[in-house]
Amino acid sequence: MNHRFRHRPLLQLLTTLFSLTIPTLTNAATVKGTVSLPPELRTPRRFTGHWRVEGTLPMAPTPSRGETVAFLTGIRAQAVPPKSTTIDIAGFQANPPTAVIIEGSVVEFKNSDKVTHDLVIPGQTQVMPPERLSPGAIRKVRFAMPGEYLVHCTEYPHIVISILVTNSPLFAVVDEKGAFHFPDSPEGKGALKVWSNGRWVYEKDVEITSQGLDLNIKIDSSKPQDSVD
């Protein structure tokens, strides 16, 4: 009798089971796209005076400083632990201007300028009350609840720091060219949201399949989005 043929059904069963398992372990897709912002969202100026006259040379494009972030919400992903993040205020600007953190994380605000900055979250003083940050000082704030928080400097109002507290690791910072990329996004149905310059500017339901997703998002400046969780 041939022993190889006696265990053949068992091997086939095991092979079948293994082949069914492999796709589950490797069920991730790539979600990518570009975000086109309207001119008023691309300009860095929040406050204008009486004049803004173009000079003799062509105007340099506004550098992206990471103010625009794309999120995938509603899709189950592996949770990540909270960690601290440092936001450095130097040269009258915050770096980064937008921080996405996991709920429960701590944010350190460091003043590297030679002037004082008075930081506060207006309307949510229980999270971050007004406090003067002297040159060289550090202030730590823990964000326990998911949501969007805008930290203002009352001395220099153009400094606005967006703190986005989430419980999902599915977010991507839009680069200078407007591109974003989620390399390992789980499949499923959810929503793609875009945050830019202190507010939600886009939201759309998406379904991520194994083929991935490539989106070309054009933000309409006439339709500001309310903050949506």
Place this chain on the structure above:
Amino acid sequence: MFLSKIWFILIGLLAGIALLIAFVAPHPANRRIEKMEGLRLDRAQYTAEQILKNDARRWIDYVAKLGRDANLVDSLDSASRGAGELRVLHETVRNRLRQLVPDRSAIGVESIIAIDKSGRVIARVGDDEGEYGESIVGAEVVADALRGYMSDDVWGSSNRLRRIGAAPVYSKARDRIVGALVVSVETAKRLTDVWKANLGVDVAIVLRREVLASTLPEALLGDLPKAIEEHATEIDSHKRTRALTLQMGNQSMLAVAASFAGEASMQRAYYVLLVQKTPLSDPWALLSSTSAEDLAWSKFPWISLPLGILVVLGIGLLLQRLEVEMPLQRLRREVQRLARLEIVKLNDTKFGGELGGIARDVNAAIEHFTHAVPAKSDTEKKDIRAILDPQSPMIDRKPFDVPTLKEAPKPAPPPPSAVAASLFGSPRATVPPPVSTTTDNIQKTISLPPLVASSLKIDTPQVVTPPVFSPPMPRPPLPVTPTPMASTKSLPSSHETEEEANDDHYLQVFEEYKKTREKCGESNAGLTLEKFRSKLMNNRQQIMSKYNCRSAVFTVYVKDGKAAIRATPMRD
């Protein structure tokens, strides 16, 4: 007095309307003044905004021009390329800036900052001149300048307000940006003084609920920031407030507040334009503020106004004369004629209203006095026979005496005309003398015991009617003059013979007797003057012989609804 009343009512109404206008008219004027003041503030605010805009452009152009300086360009270019020691570059740029702007305070510049293309401070003049090397690239006006924009801003930090202008510094070839210059201009006392001189209004600058500078005393501005904060929403939506009324101390001010542009708009930085509110006008305030010019001939109706007043008064006086004084005078003349016995009663139809009523009342009084029952006396209600013969069965059994010297009867009441004459002082009217002057019990009224003719009764109604008179005496009948007040004539005057006076008296009594009988509804048929006179003469003689008196006076009265005649002895 109808027209007079109407006239004075009209005058009163006009006066009331004038007063109403005087008190009400200022209100629309006050509103108009307030509106005009509000418009004035609106224009001032618009002008202030234009001044700010023009200033911003001026400073942008100023730093742009500064940025063309070759030394500055070279230094900043070197700093941007990282060539040269930063400290040396700092001093070079700083010194150059001092040379280019020798007197910053004179032109209102607080500081000038030179930065390289990365936003690093290379040098500054003014505030913190020794500080350099830090980055200010995050400031929006600086970032714009490094991108090629010339722009302005307003900063409200460190409890100071500064207007900022920034412009790029181009390379010598003007093909790239090597840095930027930022100028900071003072925005406090100097600005408020300039605005007050140019706009003609008071100015205050407020930053975060504190007054930074003002042309008004600080003591008045305590509540100003709070008052402006209350309108923050209005400022956010409309960039300014409407004209507000603010109470500052004991002054009422009109104010308009607007926010500064740029970052300061988020830092509650406002400029406030104020004017003192015109006090409300009322008649007293208007009168107290009258000047000599207001009373000049060309402005004040010195002629027409008094003339108008005189005309109005004249019309009123004329109407009063026509309706009040002249009728009063006419009435008085009538009464005087009555007193002189020229008439027996007033013609009340000639007078209207109250005067007619007075005339009618006088006539009623005359009537009353004429037919009034005399005061009680010893001879009252006694007929002549009773007086002459106390034993007559028909007389009052009460004992009586003909008034003697001691107990003179009450004199006959004077005729009404005599009473009227005495009241009005007519010289001709005389009050008949009393029967006796020794007693007070003198009959004042004139009354006669009842005389009886064929139906003539001298007695009281209970007295037996005597027979018909004897044939009349052979004497010519006396002319009967139908004078209504004939019976009211007094005793014959001194210039007539006694007999003629008696005849007149008999005639008067006769006339009155007839009238009284008619009034009482008795018939005068068969009643003749001759018979009547004869009877009176006889009775007179009897009285004179009995009482040893000079004469007797007869009066007519009504007794028990019938005419009667009473005789009164007269001693004088």
